[in-house]
Amino acid sequence: MKLMVCLKQVPHQDARLDVRSDGTWIQEDNIKFEINSYDTFALEEALRVKDANGGSPEVVVVSIGPERVTQALRTALGMGADRAVHVKDADADGVDALGAAKILAAVAKAESPDVVFMGLMSDDGNFAAVGPMLAELLGVPHATSVVKVSMDAAITVERELEAGALEVVELSKPALLAVQTGLNQVRYASLKGIMAAKKKPIETKSLADLGLAGQVGAASRRVKIEKVYPPPKGTGAELLKGSTDEVVGKVLGKIKELGLL
């Protein structure tokens, strides 16, 4: 059995989000990056399938992105993944969701995994699109918002719906699962794992290697970000700045006024 996990490296959740000078994205120089939160749960779930099957399934992690992405792949290898594929190509920077799905489809066709694990969405773009797109390109069934996985001849998953309801779906293999956060408790890379990871291979591929030269990338984007900006302020909110005593006094006054004290 082979499992493929798609990892995106995204700006750290506590990184400052300054809009860059052209106004179309954030300034990404000199900020910290991390593995997309949803993807850490996807990787953990794949590693659990590996552990439950005597360690025999191979877990291959794949990430598209610039040089910095090797850091994310190293972390994943340290957690227990066996191998990494890094798609690095100037034309792959800034691909849209469909572009990313096309690249990942080319990798998946070469790897032919039994199950592809993804995150439901990326913490930066919030597209929640690459998973179902990749499943369509591969012609395999998928489920999104997965919060529980049981693996047998077929795969049974629970999908999260709204307000606590769950949907149980059975998928034939090969299949793709786009997981929701919280479906497991994610492990940390152990020191032993980190040492072992140094010997594990990271294979770098260009778009040409994947037979996609000139087919994805900025030029073929169908949707273009015109600008990003902080959301407009609400009209009702009174914003308090000042000394702690002052602001706490005002909040307390309001609670009294509401008759709640």
Place this chain on the structure above:
Amino acid sequence: MGTILVIGEIQNGKLREATFELVAFARQVAPGLGAEVKSLVIGHGAQALADDLAKKGGGEVLLADHELLANYGVDAYNRAVRAAVEKTKPDVVLFSNTPSGWDLAPRVAAALDAGFVSDAFKIEAEGGKPVFTRRVFNGKLDARLSVSALPVVATVQPGATSPHAGSEPGSVTRLDVAISTGDLKAKFVKIQTAEAKGVDLTKADIIVSGGRSLGGTEKFMEIIKPLADALGGAMGASRPVVDSGWLPHEYQVGSSGQTVTPKLYVAVGISGAIQHLVGMKNSNYIVAINKDPDAPIFEVANLGVVGDLFEIAPALTKAVKDAKGL
């Protein structure tokens, strides 16, 4: 003339309100896009619902009615939508950003090799093409997106506009969708409704909720619980708190947790992602404490405190206790 195709959604035997919101968006931009509005209803025994949508602005409504379409399933619903797309050749396909909408819409976009926009809350027509506005970075920034080629597939945030209220003459046409059980690689098994919660936040008059920034159970109990206790209220949490195992799921407020409307909601170190906001924005009075003056939680707050929660929340706890003589 082009077409905007609205994908309707049935839930518990009724068309969702979100479907009529899609109709509203579609009708708003249709003149600017030089397009007419058409709709698709997918289900089983859904003739009356299709008739209803036709009367309420859905335009020419296609009805895909089949026993294998009784519940959402990605393979069968994909076929139904693709058949409708084949027939209407739309420039814009609109889904609601609901669990079935976000599951299927990107697949349809990939199949059509089309552009895709998810969770838009605003759609405008500019130069004959749609322009979408949506949140990125879990609500911390807004993004405006233009489309370089049509068709485009989009999902729209439920609640982003009011449902279409007018009535226009429409019609219903049945759409044949060929599916058999053998075609289904993903099979719907059942829906489990939410189990009764040990903690019912919906009855609390005061809720103090903490977010990811608390960093762990210990700090959560040190900062959030005393404030909730002092106010005589309940504790709540954003999703990452529950995902990290700091608190059980029954404390989660939001689209995948509880929807609450207390007299006072205090959000401590919560950014205000839409999925959290939908669970608490109808509270009577909202106080938010956040160090980021641009945090989206301030959009729904009545009173916002810009500052460090680790300083402000304990000071507030003390002030409340002093005021109560505790």
